[in-house]
Amino acid sequence: MTSKETRPNAVVSLYPELDEGVLAQVVQALRTGDTSALAPARAAEVDAAREAATFRDGVRVPVGEGVELDAALWLHNGEGPHPLIVMPSPWAKQGWTVYAVQAMRFARRGYHVLAYTARGFGESGGEVEVAGEADIADGIKALDHLVSEAGGPGAIGRVGFLGDSYGSGISQLVAAEDPRVHAVVALSTWGDLGEAFYENNTRHVAAVRTLLGAAATARLSARTQKAFDDVLANENVEETLRWAASRSPYHRAEKLNDRQVPVLFAQAWHETLFPGNQTLKMFNALSGPKRLLWSIGDHSGPEMTGILGLPNRIWQDAHRWFDRHLLEVGGGENGDEAAAAAFDEESGAEDQVVSEVMWGRALESRPTWHAATGTPERFYLTGPADGARDGGLLDKPADGLHTTFTTGTDTPATVADQILVTGYAELAGLPKAYRTGKIDRSAAGVWTSAPLPSRHQLRGVPRLRVTVAADTADALFVAYLFDVNALGIARIITHAPYTLLGAADTPTAVDLALQVTGYDVKAGHRLMLVLDSVDPFYGGPADETPGTITVTSPDEDPSYLEIPLS
Known part of the structure; x- marks a missing residue:
């Protein structure tokens, strides 16, 4: 089977209900200050964000060998130091704009934020390497860039990485390799990419075809295309599993454990791209602070309303997670104890596992996975x-x-x-x-x-x-x-x-x-x-x-x- 035969004819979205127009309007309003196209509540939020932070898009992050990443930057205007959040993009043509609303909200809260489009997608240079060493290096370079823009190492607080889908895997891998990262939020994520491609000797062909469809306008490296081709053709299984292992946070869990990096996971019960058991394996391998949110639905669906700026418990937990592990520890003008107190008062805030049960939608909170089982x-x-x-x-x-x-x-x-x-x-x-x-x-x-x-x-x-x-x-x-x-x-x-x-x-x-x-x-x-x-x-x-x-x-x-x- 040739690469040409496996490249899709049309783009498939991993976000089938994403309203791109809403995100585009928010970005335009952040850029110009003209909020006339927005609903009143969203317009007020953008006005408040522009007052709290300086927004710049079209940012180019140099990562070596002539490659630059397309990015957007929110620098909080208040007196620092401020904690930092870096947000690698999902596996989507929209790139960093998927994070526009939530990045704005983090910036209002007191963070400096940089959201970037992963290499090979959108306006970023390079080729798609599926969370390979180049992507890890890109994440580190993106953090370097944000540190520089924020005034240098002496002017910043603690550092977090947050990603949805593709960006979630990159975030975990960067945190394993860069000791500056203090906390991670990984939404609709993977722990073992090999299990997402091959489960019990069985190929996940629909998942691979969907990933190829979502990357129809991206630039895949020859090695990436070969890995996808091999899965679809049922060839070179062991070689592909070795390729996947280096891209799997599970195989670097000890590095996260050595530093006790706090990680928040969110996953859907009926996840079809990255099935839940491999994420659960990663969760159970971690010995530091951790939290796992289970939800009804499939890949990235449970967090979709939050991407569009609507109330969403997963994104609320992501904000609380960073407030606890970055903002309250790192200081800053909002670095009082109010957020930590609010976090503790939430039902189950100290628990490691929170599950939305099918089909009554009740939430169950348990202190550990063992207690949840x-x-x-x-x-x-x-x-x-x-x-x-x-x-x-x-x-x-x-x-x-x-x-x-x-x-x-x-x-x-x-x-x-x-x-x-x-x-x-x-x-x-x-x-x-x-x-x-x-x-x-x-x-x-x-x-x-x-x-x-x-x-x-x-x-x-x-x-x-x-x-x-x-x-x-x-x-x-x-x-x-x-x-x-x-x-x-x-x-x-x-x-x-x-x-x-x-x-x-x-x-x-x-x-x-x-x-x-x-x-x-x-x-x-x-x-x-x-x-x-x-x-x-x-x-x-x-x-x-x-x-x-x-x-x-x-x-x-x-x-x-x-x-x-x-």
């Missing part, structure tokens, strides 16, 4: 009861499980209708409805529990232990966990893919971690586990000749679904 309960996979077409999920093993389904045929069991967009529908209270009766049982294995006698609160990482055998050399299966009502209409709780490699006709015991979840199943509803072999989000094996997959439950190693119940 439920107690494992097992549901054993069994064969169909008399007169039933589906297998069961029971509280103890039973004899006779032998379920075979054909591969190569998709079923209505899918991750989502459309990457990113389905998550925005979830945010609007419209999760995808699955008609479980339409799942072809010849192309899928299905196991269903009895109606649950009480509400089941799933908190953590569900796990599947299952013995499978395929009659082809390699075989993909995707496990979906559904919440099914009395009418057979389901909502997806979580899922995970798995590819058996080189196991033709050999029963193999598979331990599969489904993606982390925070979900309440109502009393009277059923749990349904579905295994099928095709999903548009994932790439199948090189040889996609149809075959069969057989699921069994040996007496000595029974198959079961384990869910963490709180």
